[in-house]
Amino acid sequence: MVRWMGRLLVGAVLMGLLILGGTVFRVWQVARSEDHSRADIAVVLGAAQYNGTPTDVLKWRLQHALNLYREQATPVLVTVGGKQPGDKFTEAEASKNWLVEHGVPASAVVTVAEGRDTLGSIRAVATEAERRGWRSAIMVSDPWHSLRTRTMARDAGLDAWASPVRSGPIVQTRSTQIRYIVRETGALLYYRLTHVAADETSENSGVGVG
Secondary structure, X not given: OHHHHXXXXXXXXXXHHHHHHHHHHHHHHHHHOOOOXXXXXXXXXXXXXXXXXXXXXXXXXXXXXXXXXXXXXXXXXXXXXXXXXXXXXXXXXXXXXXXXXXXXXXXXXXXXXXXXXXXXXXXXXXXXXXXXOOOEEEEEOOXXXXXXXXHHHHHOOOEEEEOOOOXXXXXXXXXXXXXXXXXXXXXXHHHHHHOOOOOXXXXXXXXXXX
């Protein structure tokens, strides 16, 4: 009996390590992938803004979305994100203002000013997509966040793929990259187990994982 329990424990540990290692690899793999196939929309995941000015994390996401729009990978950019208590602007509004200032027609930017975390924002986008008849979406966020956003979008009913942002504070140093790979691995495993969002305070504070 003791031997059987020991084998069961070893098997469970090995299975856990395989799942963990496989998830780390998939986070890394999707972070390195790139797909500019044409889609109905490109969704810019929110991050902090201050008095209407996007933080560096958010600016790099917006620049990437702007490049996709200019490449005609999508005709519509969707900005998402709510606001913190006391804020005058939502993340979605600040993002739209930045894009319009950089040459995107206001009619080509749709704001979904809901959600205080990735899951809430994506579900709000999926609801808007169903209403407007959008089917496919490019998810624009930081590399290590890409697998989780793509997974959530697909679970919400969108035909989604990732276009990771290659520049900005999230990808500047090796230690930062490792930290966010570890964080995203845990957050993705938590989501897959519970289908609720892990705590994303850092995302909305501007430290951002996106």
